[in-house]
Amino acid sequence: MKLIHDSRKLAPRCKQSIRLVSAGILIAASLLLSPGCSSDKGDKEPTVTVQVAPVEKTTIEHTINTQAILFPRQQAAIVPKISAPVQRFLVKRGSPVNEGQLLAVLENRDLAAAAQDTKGAYDQAQATYETTTAASLPEEIQKAEADAQQAKQALDAQEKVFESRQQLFDQGALPRKELDQSRVDITQARNQYAISKKHLDALLAIGKQQELKAAAGQLESAKGKYMGAAAQLSYSEIRSPINGWITDRPLYPGEMAAAGTPLLTVMDISSVIAKAHIPQSDAAALKVGDPGSMNVPGVEKPIEGKVTVVSPALDPNSTTVEVWFEAKNPKHELKPGTSVQLSLTAETVKDALVVPSTSLLTAPDGTTTVMVAGSDGRAHQTPVKVGIRNGGDVQIVDGVKDSDKVVVNGAYGLPDKTKIKPEAAEAPAEGSKEGSKPAAGAKGEGSDEK
Numbered sequence: 001m002k003l004i005h006d007s008r009k010l011a012p013r014c015k016q017s018i019r020l021v022s023a024g025i026l027i028a029a030s031l032l033l034s035p036g037c038s039s040d041k042g043d044k045e046p047t048v049t050v051q052v053a054p055v056e057k058t059t060i061e062h063t064i065n066t067q068a069i070l071f072p073r074q075q076a077a078i079v080p081k082i083s084a085p086v087q088r089f090l091v092k093r094g095s096p097v098n099e100g101q102l103l104a105v106l107e108n109r110d111l112a113a114a115a116q117d118t119k120g121a122y123d124q125a126q127a128t129y130e131t132t133t134a135a136s137l138p139e140e141i142q143k144a145e146a147d148a149q150q151a152k153q154a155l156d157a158q159e160k161v162f163e164s165r166q167q168l169f170d171q172g173a174l175p176r177k178e179l180d181q182s183r184v185d186i187t188q189a190r191n192q193y194a195i196s197k198k199h200l201d202a203l204l205a206i207g208k209q210q211e212l213k214a215a216a217g218q219l220e221s222a223k224g225k226y227m228g229a230a231a232q233l234s235y236s237e238i239r240s241p242i243n244g245w246i247t248d249r250p251l252y253p254g255e256m257a258a259a260g261t262p263l264l265t266v267m268d269i270s271s272v273i274a275k276a277h278i279p280q281s282d283a284a285a286l287k288v289g290d291p292g293s294m295n296v297p298g299v300e301k302p303i304e305g306k307v308t309v310v311s312p313a314l315d316p317n318s319t320t321v322e323v324w325f326e327a328k329n330p331k332h333e334l335k336p337g338t339s340v341q342l343s344l345t346a347e348t349v350k351d352a353l354v355v356p357s358t359s360l361l362t363a364p365d366g367t368t369t370v371m372v373a374g375s376d377g378r379a380h381q382t383p384v385k386v387g388i389r390n391g392g393d394v395q396i397v398d399g400v401k402d403s404d405k406v407v408v409n410g411a412y413g414l415p416d417k418t419k420i421k422p423e424a425a426e427a428p429a430e431g432s433k434e435g436s437k438p439a440a441g442a443k444g445e446g447s448d449e450k
Contacts, residue, residue: 050410068276108236125222151193283321
């Protein structure tokens with residue numbers, strides 16, 4: 001019983017001793033781990049394992065990817081100018097047609113009769129004009145010329161008679177009465193010649209022009225009426241304005257074709273145009289003639305083409321720029337209305353300095369830097385100027401050399417001049433340029449914590 005009692009008294013004391021020993025051990029451990037007890041601070045500097053990649057000198061392209069809708073190269077919805085029943089169609093849906101080819105004929109017997117009537121009036125006016133210009137007027141001019149010539153001869157004769165009588169009168173062999181009569185005759189002959197000459201001049205100067213003008217006016221009027229009737233008749237013949245294929249024919253023979261309503265639709269799909277709307281910043285880099293390709297559902301290989309239109313104005317609704325991309329369609333496998341994916345090459349730079357996009361660090365103020373793996377075994381934060389971005393590649397315009405290596409994984413949050421252990425970056429998956437897998441950089445990032 002005494003022994004038991006003593007052991008009960010000793011138990012609390014033992015527990016207290018154990019607590020004191022434990023506290024002493026913890027204090028000693030904390031002293032050992034204290035920085036003040038470290039004899040060599042440099043040996044404890046953390047080394048961060050990172051993945052690096054070399055700065056490559058290669059060719060990089062500024063590529064713009066966007067969605068687009070296919071349209072035919074040309075399209076014509078043929079609308080008749082007159083309302084008339086369809087007499088017959090000469091084509092059907094899917095038929096290839098050429099420019100100027102007759103596609104359909106509307107009822108036109110009344111128009112043909114009107115054209116025939118005006119054709120007769122036109123022929124009659126033309127005959128009258130030819131008669132006027134070739135017969136009537138030249139005869140009048142010839143008569144006036146003859147009258148003027150005859151009057152001139154009469155005047156010359158009277159002048160000679162007057163001269164002879166004047167000589168006889170001066171010699172006293174002729175009475176004054178006959179001399180005066182001769183003077184009257186010469187005056188009359190001179191007046192007659194003046195009248196004939198004036199008439200001839202009037203025919204040559206005014207009469208000819210007016211008569212020809214009247215005949216020409218009648219001819220032009222008849223011709224205009226005939227051409228109008230012929231045009232009305234031609235409207236009954238529906239012809240193709242372009243080369244292409246018939247894609248729509250809503251009516252059947254005998255049905256009424258209404259003026260202003262499409263009767264046939266022709267599309268030229270020898271080439272197709274992909275129309276896309278892209279941001280203004282991307283459109284500023286594009287120009288007519290830039291190459292590209294498009295991926296079409298159901299078509300295995302991308303189809304090559306080029307940019308044909310870059311709109312000079314923004315779309316007021318979407319504030320984007322419309323761009324046309326044209327591609328050949330010889331097999332007619334590309335259908336208008338299809339949604340496609342465009343890849344347009346706006347710029348190509350050879351011998352550009354290129355780094356993976358994962359190496360680029362962007363500050364809140366927009367400045368860009370990379371961590372360059374220096375020969376001293378440390379990472380140096382270097383400001384860079386960025387150029388073209390293409391998928392997982394970024395062009396560096398200024399800030400690095402082609403002999404440098406940059407940190408591609410583990411650079412985020414890494415202080416400048418941190419000691420690093422470089423490892424080669426993992427190669428991207430085949431067919432991908434999106435950079436390497438994230439490295440086990442948790443170790444390096446965790447080493448920065450203090």
